[in-house]
Amino acid sequence: MRITAVQGDITEQDLDAVVNAAKSTLLGGGGVDGAIHRRGGPEILDACKQLRAGDYPDGLPTGQAVATTAGKLPARWVIHTVGPTYTASEDRSELLASCFSESLKVAGTLGARTIAFPAISTGSYCYPVEEAARIAVRAVHDTPTEVDVVRFVLFDGHSRDAFADAVRHYG
Numbered sequence: 078m079r080i081t082a083v084q085g086d087i088t089e090q091d092l093d094a095v096v097n098a099a100k101s102t103l104l105g106g107g108g109v110d111g112a113i114h115r116r117g118g119p120e121i122l123d124a125c126k127q128l129r130a131g132d133y134p135d136g137l138p139t140g141q142a143v144a145t146t147a148g149k150l151p152a153r154w155v156i157h158t159v160g161p162t163y164t165a166s167e168d169r170s171e172l173l174a175s176c177f178s179e180s181l182k183v184a185g186t187l188g189a190r191t192i193a194f195p196a197i198s199t200g201s202y203c204y205p206v207e208e209a210a211r212i213a214v215r216a217v218h219d220t221p222t223e224v225d226v227v228r229f230v231l232f233d234g235h236s237r238d239a240f241a242d243a244v245r246h247y248g
């Protein structure tokens with residue numbers, strides 16, 4: 078598997094699947110979630126509403142993942158996953174790792190071979206980026222998968238550097 082960290086916009090990634098740092102409601106939010114729905118168009122929200130009406134009436138639990146169409150995005154699928162909110166008083170690293178391993182499992186069932194991840198939980202959910210990067214890269218590295226390209230797509234240079242360091246150490 079080839080793991081890389083690049084600076085860029087996840088909505089522009091021309092890979093099989095892009096991962097959304099979704100809210101549990103699956104009905105959109107800010108950050109990555111807002112950008113994916115804005116650029117991908119209403120088809121994605123319609124698919125999310127169907128998930129809420131079907132298997133996820135209470136929303137998507139933290140650490141789980143589910144796929145929808147990617148609408149107008151260059152990718153074929155969006156894989157929605159809900160990261161944990163950071164708190165210093167409790168270790169939520171397993172939940173964050175689960176976002177990556179569960180997304181890879183969903184990618185496997187779709188037949189996706191190439192996937193882009195954002196820095197899940199490091200925006201509105203306040204995870205320190207260095208810690209999140211270590212957890213993310215280890216989780217991807219340790220998950221048995223058919224996916225052969227994993228690209229971490231980071232919005233800012235500091236996050237890109239943190240993920241590039243983690244790839245060097247754990248990838």
Ligand code: ADP
Pocket residue numbers: 085086087088098099107108109110112160195196197198199200201202203204230231232233236
């Ligand atoms: P969370 O709610 O899981 O913390 P956010 O979407 O708030 O997720 O932020 C996660 C990270 O994604 C932050 O570093 C944020 O700057 C970054 N980000 C925001 N928009 C984009 C985008 N279009 N492409 C890639 N990364 C983005």
